[in-house]
Amino acid sequence: xxxxxxxxxxxxxxxxxxxxxxxxxxxxxxxxxxxxxxxxxxxxxxxxxxxxxxxxxxxxxxxxxxxxxxxxxxxxxxxxxxxxxxxxxxxxxxxxxxxxxxxxxxxxxxxxxxxxxxxxxxxxxxxxxxxxxxxxxxxxxxxxxxxxxxxxxxxxxxxxxxxxxxxxxxxxxxxxxxxxxxxxxxxxxxxxxxxxxxxxxxxxxxxxxxxxxxxxxxxxxxxxxxxxxxxxxxxxxxxxxxxxxxxxxxxxxxxxxxxxxxxxxxxxxxxxxxxxxxxxxxxxxxxxxxxxxxxxxxxxxxxxxxxxxxxxxxxxxxxx
Amino acid sequence: xxxxxxxxxxxxxxxxxxxxxxxxxxxxxxxxxxxxxxxxxxxxxxxxxxxxxxxxxxxxxxxxxxxxxxxxxxxxxxxxxxxxxxxxxxxxxxxxxxxxxxxxxxxxxxxxxxxxxxxxxxxxxxxxxxxxxxxxxxxxxxxxxxxxxxxxxxxxxxxxxxxxxxxxxxxxxxxxxxxxxxxxxxxxxxxxxxxxxxxxxxxxxxxxxxxxxxxxxxxxxxxxxxxxxxxxxxxxxxxxxxxxxxxxxxxxxxxxxxxxxxxxxxxxxxxxxxxxxxxxxxxxxxxxxxxxxxxxxxxxxxxxxxxxxxxxxxxxxxxxxxxxxxxxxxxxxxxxxxxxxxxxxxxx
Numbered sequence: 001x002x003x004x005x006x007x008x009x010x011x012x013x014x015x016x017x018x019x020x021x022x023x024x025x026x027x028x029x030x031x032x033x034x035x036x037x038x039x040x041x042x043x044x045x046x047x048x049x050x051x052x053x054x055x056x057x058x059x060x061x062x063x064x065x066x067x068x069x070x071x072x073x074x075x076x077x078x079x080x081x082x083x084x085x086x087x088x089x090x091x092x093x094x095x096x097x098x099x100x101x102x103x104x105x106x107x108x109x110x111x112x113x114x115x116x117x118x119x120x121x122x123x124x125x126x127x128x129x130x131x132x133x134x135x136x137x138x139x140x141x142x143x144x145x146x147x148x149x150x151x152x153x154x155x156x157x158x159x160x161x162x163x164x165x166x167x168x169x170x171x172x173x174x175x176x177x178x179x180x181x182x183x184x185x186x187x188x189x190x191x192x193x194x195x196x197x198x199x200x201x202x203x204x205x206x207x208x209x210x211x212x213x214x215x216x217x218x219x220x221x222x223x224x225x226x227x228x229x230x231x232x233x234x235x236x237x238x239x240x241x242x243x244x245x246x247x248x249x250x251x252x253x254x255x256x257x258x259x260x261x262x263x264x265x266x267x268x269x270x271x272x273x274x275x276x277x278x279x280x281x282x283x284x285x286x287x288x289x290x291x292x293x294x295x296x297x298x299x300x301x302x303x304x305x306x307x308x309x310x311x312x313x314x315x316x317x318x319x320x
Numbered sequence: 321x322x323x324x325x326x327x328x329x330x331x332x333x334x335x336x337x338x339x340x341x342x343x344x345x346x347x348x349x350x351x352x353x354x355x356x357x358x359x360x361x362x363x364x365x366x367x368x369x370x371x372x373x374x375x376x377x378x379x380x381x382x383x384x385x386x387x388x389x390x391x392x393x394x395x396x397x398x399x400x401x402x403x404x405x406x407x408x409x410x411x412x413x414x415x416x417x418x419x420x421x422x423x424x425x426x427x428x429x430x431x432x433x434x435x436x437x438x439x440x441x442x443x444x445x446x447x448x449x450x451x452x453x454x455x456x457x458x459x460x461x462x463x464x465x466x467x468x469x470x471x472x473x474x475x476x477x478x479x480x481x482x483x484x485x486x487x488x489x490x491x492x493x494x495x496x497x498x499x500x501x502x503x504x505x506x507x508x509x510x511x512x513x514x515x516x517x518x519x520x521x522x523x524x525x526x527x528x529x530x531x532x533x534x535x536x537x538x539x540x541x542x543x544x545x546x547x548x549x550x551x552x553x554x555x556x557x558x559x560x561x562x563x564x565x566x567x568x569x570x571x572x573x574x575x576x577x578x579x580x581x582x583x584x585x586x587x588x589x590x591x592x593x594x595x596x597x598x599x600x601x602x603x604x605x606x607x608x609x610x611x612x613x614x615x616x617x618x619x620x621x622x623x624x625x626x627x628x629x630x631x632x633x634x635x636x637x638x639x640x641x642x643x644x645x646x647x648x649x650x651x652x653x654x655x656x657x658x659x660x661x662x663x664x665x666x667x668x
Contacts, residue, residue, distance in 0.1 A: 078469030086461025211352035217398030
């Protein structure tokens with residue numbers, strides 16, 4: 001995608017598919033939720049903490065489980081008019097800290113109050129349980145005003161093992177930007193040009209260009225064209241198949257020092273048996289057909305040997 | 321002098337530079353955000369890279385979704401030949417704390433501290449959810465504005481502030497008329513848009529010096545004390561209407577020994593948090609609060625706390641203040657707080 005400021009951007013999703021182990025204290029609470037029960041834990045000072053933690057705020061280990069609720073009292077609240085994707089309810093709702101009956105600390109959850117006018121600090125609320133429960137804080141769908149509650153009792157749970165693990169996925173969506181210098185580099189690719197950036201101080205040509213010369217501390221802003229051929233500085237042979245592999249193994253990945261550049265770029269070499277790959281080999285870019293060119297390094301399909309005599313090691317030594 | 325009577329090595333902030341915060345800076349990558357502020361801070365300090373004994377930064381890779389973005393940012397510092405460097409995945413104010421501790425060792429006299437943040441690439445409320453308790457809070461998907469709204473309601477319920485007081489803070493920082501602001505719709509009630517921070521992309525840098533380098537420096541704001549304290553992560557175990565960790569940090573930073581405080585730069589991303597912090601620090605009406613505009617007006621994530629310290633120091637540098645208190649916060653509802661006491665004169 002292209003914005004009017006000339007900077008390339010693209011959607012990007014970061015996901016972690018973690019599971020979390022609960023430990024005995026949190027596991028007992030989540031097991032209780034799955035079974036339709038609310039439990040706190042007694043602290044060394046004799047108070048009841050909900051939701052339970054392993055240690056109290058003074059650092060003392062907490063002890064026995066204590067039944068609490070199911071009803072409770074709102075101690076503070078906030079009204080959401082436009083729920084987010086991650087929120088527990090899709091209609092406008094309140095977040096609330098709720099002190100369950102028998103507890104000394106308040107827990108966070110959502111209250112499905114219908115309207116902001118129905119919410120107040122001190123409101124009595126009671127849980128609305130999900131029918132299908134797995135051992136999660138979201139087994140409580142939300143709380144509802146107590147006077148609206150017909151049946152706050154959860155369905156009896158079948159005997160099942162204690163909760164020790166639960167899925168804890170993270171999903172974050174970004175629109176990443178390439179920045180000015182990388183955008184210039186990527187855009188040139190669609191014209192079969194390779195553009196580097198020269199540091200005015202050390203005169204080194206960076207590929208891709210970058211806004212900051214890491215040795216001189218000044219912008220490496222002057223753009224210069226570099227050749228689409230150069231010398232292999234180092235290489236490796238991939239022999240293990242994996243999902244994103246571009247070819248069936250074995251194939252060769254190389255660092256290529258293009259003529260006119262001081263830093264190598266990383267790409268693939270085809271057109272030789274892997275065993276023939278070597279440092280100093282001269283190679284040339286093979287571009288995709290013109291109609292497939294785009295602002296991406298993938299505009300170069302791969303590199304192929306030119307057949308010219310290899311470069312001396314002295315020519316690449318500084319770039320290893 | 322700390323409260324315990326242990327003599328610290330005197331350290332001064334000798335320069336501060338920041339980018340004007342903007343809503344979106346798509347053209348610059350992290351190194352390009354860092355490079356201009358580092359160059360400017362060094363130039364104002366009259367130092368070069370070679371003169372710096374220790375470098376430390378604060379940033380958060382989740383903001384741009386790129387692992388080790390803080391390593392990429394190092395290009396902006398020109399870390400060659402190899403430098404002594406560290407990083408905190410926090411606001412740069414905590415990087416400054418690390419630098420101050422490092423200078424206490426006495427073998428180096430200078431430190432460069434910088435911070436950068438680029439929130440425009442991601443969905444900040446969702447990113448901030450990932451810093452929460454993964455068992456009881458993160459699965460509910462509660463976002464930073466909702467958490468702040470719970471705190472604001474608790475403060476209103478306590479009777480110590482009204483929605484008009486919140487609007488007055490917003491009007492003081494943003495300009496405008498408090499009464500008119502109250503006509504706006506709620507964002508997450510009881511917070512309105514003017515009560516919530518204007519999120520920005522930005523960067524800033526500070527140079528610290530000790531010993532002869534500090535004494536020779538043209539500008540110096542002496543760090544008379546610095547401390548940070550944290551509160552329980554479980555929201556229900558806290559009194560959200562006050563900030564005991566700020567009060568404790570201020571005690572240990574020796575704020576009381578400053579005498580009259582001219583300026584306070586408070587890292588209050590939300591209007592009600594400025595009221596809580598003023599109470600926690602016991603700041604009277606004579607104190608000029610957030611003359612920089614503060615984090616309500618420009619909340620560059622991971623930058624705004626260090627920028628409070630830098631902005632307070634700049635007031636001492638330009639002679640408009642003799643004493644200043646700077647504050648930085650981290651986590652939901654002012655969970656963790658850092659207080660730095662600054663003065664034009666070195667510790668007696």
